[in-house]
Amino acid sequence: MRPSGRQTDELRPISIETNVTKHAEGSCLIKIGDTHVLCTASLEPRVPPFIKGSGLGWVTAEYGMLPRSTGSRMRRESAMGKQGGRTVEIQRLIGRSLRAGVDRVALGERQITIDCDVLQADGGTRCASITGGWVALKLAVQKLMKAGDVVSDPLIDPVAAVSCGIYAGQPVLDLDYPEDSEAGVDGNFVMTGNRLIEVQMSAEGSTFTREQMSQLMDLAEKGNTELMKAQLEAVK
Amino acid sequence: MRPSGRQTDELRPISIETNVTKHAEGSCLIKIGDTHVLCTASLEPRVPPFIKGSGLGWVTAEYGMLPRSTGSRMRRESAMGKQGGRTVEIQRLIGRSLRAGVDRVALGERQITIDCDVLQADGGTRCASITGGWVALKLAVQKLMKAGDVVSDPLIDPVAAVSCGIYAGQPVLDLDYPEDSEAGVDGNFVMTGNRLIEVQMSAEGSTFTREQMSQLMDLAEKGNTELMKAQLEAVK
């Protein structure tokens, strides 16, 4: 029995509100249950030095949590003078994941930065960031296409992500915080269409079998399919 | 004529939504026109070393802007490795302002940290942070009183803040960003009831007279009175 009463293969309620800030080229507030992430896409003039002149585009991401997005207040990273290891790890994952779903030739030599700021956390913030980040990215790209700056759509299938884990001995989909803090084994699965972009299975102080991993991947496929449906609905 | 079409003594529309995050002891999303700030109050066990054992409470504040809260994306302060001078200045102002409205004996030896995070900026973010910060603080204190942890209310009058400046030669109330970026003279006025807590008049590359200052203070008194009404409404 899950703390939330959900079925083992049941996502939390999804809500994606688009165009929530007036400045960003694309934005959404994604809510996966009580996990709320504000995602913005910023079109930027400069590309990183290593692709200057290549004609290729770039997508990158940054991630942050508001100090009181969590149960007890965390120290503000800007006040500590650096981003923690977890933050760095997550924003690298978001960037890699979104880039894998982009046709960088079609995007052309421009950079889009996705900022994912967690307003309220209840587990699964990195997955919500990827899923919401893609929506913000898509909205920014739609603007570029409408303006004729980009001709062929560089984003075909949505990129979505979901966590799965073994909670109380049972594989479950979309862990919330009470489950996440108990689960010895959990993972994040990033997909586009029915293909995989990234799989991160991790066992903090525990281990798992290939069979368990396979069960979790079944759940992840089901979850990501539903998330992609919500993404497409949001950007219509 | 103001860009927004407002009267010279007219505030932007005010909206204060309370209890917007499930974790914080007090919270609100304050909107002053297009300036949106998420304010949370976190009750914390530790007090600063210099008041340990004094029986006195402490209120402090931190301030941040999301990277794309502004017209063009700003660099994330955590990624730069430090808070900028403007950020430090603002959060010190918020903390001083709120403390001036607190009976620290009545609060008792506990610390409340107010986080003000700007989701969308259109001028006046520090004033909105003080005004919204007081609401979050009040809600947290109400919880303490309900629980019997605090007996006599340490917060009597609301603390509110508003900016005024000389725009196109005319004193105006509550500058928005287009006005703020033009005004040679502007100031922030923090009040509690009809008394002053802080006055910061500044002339970037310009100067002003005592008479002009007096006119701005008249506007500020009018504006803060309206803001306090909205605050009291919100925390009822």
Next chain:
Amino acid sequence: MRPSGRQTDELRPISIETNVTKHAEGSCLIKIGDTHVLCTASLEPRVPPFIKGSGLGWVTAEYGMLPRSTGSRMRRESAMGKQGGRTVEIQRLIGRSLRAGVDRVALGERQITIDCDVLQADGGTRCASITGGWVALKLAVQKLMKAGDVVSDPLIDPVAAVSCGIYAGQPVLDLDYPEDSEAGVDGNFVMTGNRLIEVQMSAEGSTFTREQMSQLMDLAEKGNTELMKAQLEAVK
């Protein structure tokens, strides 16, 4: 009764010794009572990027305290790895204040950096820095004019600053450290001629009325008039 025995509207003794270092284009050692600040003006080739090619000049300031300028030794900011919030706040104030008294067209596209280093502190270091900083700036500009690099004087009236506060219930001029550490309300008033540049009234844990503010401004006008006389004497 003030600890120093001064009248409520009496400044501390002022001394401004000019040309105290052989390298700087302009310099002075200003002593306001026991507050001693070494101010230097450095002419620098580069202007900030945002005014390159504009033909406008720039004046900026940095501030520091020697570790044992104070009653008990402070940690050295370079050893701590950053400038504290108070330092940043003060040097921004000095820069803004001096710029307000400069005709940047007349100065031409060059930068002058004012360094204010407190050798001994006894309250009012930021005001002494502004007052002494203007003297150093004026001396550097005189050199530029003598050399024919600047034709029309970009500095008309002196820029001076003084603090006032309510000490033992009474408005007093030019707080020294024993007064400053007791005063619940105090402020800094920056003026040029009889016009205001910056007013910063602050009530740490207290509040004040408009009438009190007006009394402090009367004192500030008197004090700044005397300071400007001393500045003009020094740069003659």
Next chain:
Amino acid sequence: MRPSGRQTDELRPISIETNVTKHAEGSCLIKIGDTHVLCTASLEPRVPPFIKGSGLGWVTAEYGMLPRSTGSRMRRESAMGKQGGRTVEIQRLIGRSLRAGVDRVALGERQITIDCDVLQADGGTRCASITGGWVALKLAVQKLMKAGDVVSDPLIDPVAAVSCGIYAGQPVLDLDYPEDSEAGVDGNFVMTGNRLIEVQMSAEGSTFTREQMSQLMDLAEKGNTELMKAQLEAVK
């Protein structure tokens, strides 16, 4: 055809030289082909605050690359003033992986820090660090057991790691640098005995199917089995 001429399921030559430094409680120099990592285990008196008094042990890891361990010289992280995101990610992975193979009750309340410093890099440094790190850890634990400080062995099965990827359309085991820099899909597989600890499959700018993932896992199981044999040989 692989650049090295290896079979698709062939590891590079493995060499594990133990007790290579006189100070560390355990140490080895692991060579996986041209990837050379010096691993040391340091027994430390203090445990992290969050387990103080729990009776549980802790294993943590740090990772670094010598500036010229790579084809072109990298900047030294200590000179840059921070560890890069990749470094942080890797050392968190090493720590998590090794902890998953430790019986922390049997270890008792002590900390062992594993330092993995890459002397020469040719792909797969994080996997070599985990594999060599376990050997250093085991040697340190053997010393504790010999001294009677630990009674029941907290390390049962070795923890080993290997990378696999799709190179030139073909799943291959143990990527070297020329393969790694070409492969669009690759992953790291950490195992203990025949169970999984961590799976990190990543597609930089590409995607993959579940079937491909399964093929890579077959290779990883084969590779880790051989690595574990070498580890057990080394610590005998």
Next chain:
Amino acid sequence: MRPSGRQTDELRPISIETNVTKHAEGSCLIKIGDTHVLCTASLEPRVPPFIKGSGLGWVTAEYGMLPRSTGSRMRRESAMGKQGGRTVEIQRLIGRSLRAGVDRVALGERQITIDCDVLQADGGTRCASITGGWVALKLAVQKLMKAGDVVSDPLIDPVAAVSCGIYAGQPVLDLDYPEDSEAGVDGNFVMTGNRLIEVQMSAEGSTFTREQMSQLMDLAEKGNTELMKAQLEAVK
């Protein structure tokens, strides 16, 4: 012929003004020609952890240059976020040098921190800092002895330092900046009485013989003897 017209074995004019700041337990402004250093001694309650409870005292030093102490303005180290390598090297030298002249048992378990801040630089700032630093230290110790806190004098002979170098092929004493920037070989000699504490001979892009070194040491002995006379005069 030296640029200053001095003899090869001639010091610049020495001036040591004592008790120049009202807060420090000991202080002096030392002028060696145009090199001016403000030295303060601060008695501090805490000793470093490694001597707590040992009964031994500690003397340490910090060094800084005001940004415009030099011909062209240097960046402020606190603004750069760290002390440069040269600064760190110099302050370690000052600390070691002064400690060598202290009877740490007689001093008792207390720390004295010497701050050496260069107001104006013209070569030889580290030597002037050591020489002036000892005077500040001595004055602070005299206060401790007068108060009966220290009974037996922990400072017997003065500690002085002077630079020597080979300028235009000739060994010269007490290099000023024009000489220092030309000299291929130079060194700093720290002495107490007629014994050596530290010798740092360095050849930037050049080399020297033992005989040249001997000649420089003869000059250094002569110079330090004169400096010690001035020190003793100053602390009388």
Next chain:
Amino acid sequence: MRPSGRQTDELRPISIETNVTKHAEGSCLIKIGDTHVLCTASLEPRVPPFIKGSGLGWVTAEYGMLPRSTGSRMRRESAMGKQGGRTVEIQRLIGRSLRAGVDRVALGERQITIDCDVLQADGGTRCASITGGWVALKLAVQKLMKAGDVVSDPLIDPVAAVSCGIYAGQPVLDLDYPEDSEAGVDGNFVMTGNRLIEVQMSAEGSTFTREQMSQLMDLAEKGNTELMKAQLEAVK
């Protein structure tokens, strides 16, 4: 009697293994007794700004210790966010020393960076770094000459360094860690051929005479002569 049983004028066993890493243009692993330093020379395209266009070459050095190169584990400098004062001091010494032995005209406008990383420390790491650093530098230069990029050899005599000190009242050559931690007086002597490059005599909490200094220099000359023989052997 020395702890190691060596004669007072006896070096520890020297071993210099060359070409130990496949990437660096020159490299060696130098072992002076139990002090082991990995030295690499990296040819780099960019020269420092201050010599751009001068036609002169540049040699610089960086130094680091692996965390467990020492008896008890040191904190990793990259994790602390800065290089300690000792590290900075040492790498400046290595750079200065090696540059003094280079004909920078003959080298031509290119930079060679010497990295000295201590794998195991037992006293004398800075001297071993200079001695080994020269070998790595020489090997890189030989490659440049073989390729015809450099025509006239910019390195004539080897640059070597050795420490000497007064241990148990007796001048001894090449201090190991047990001696170094006891010696009140010790020094580092850098030479090229029979000429001196740098002499750093230091007395931590002690003093010494010119005669003692002379005795140590005799030892240093003997030691460096032997080291240079080993260097020439290694690069043949």
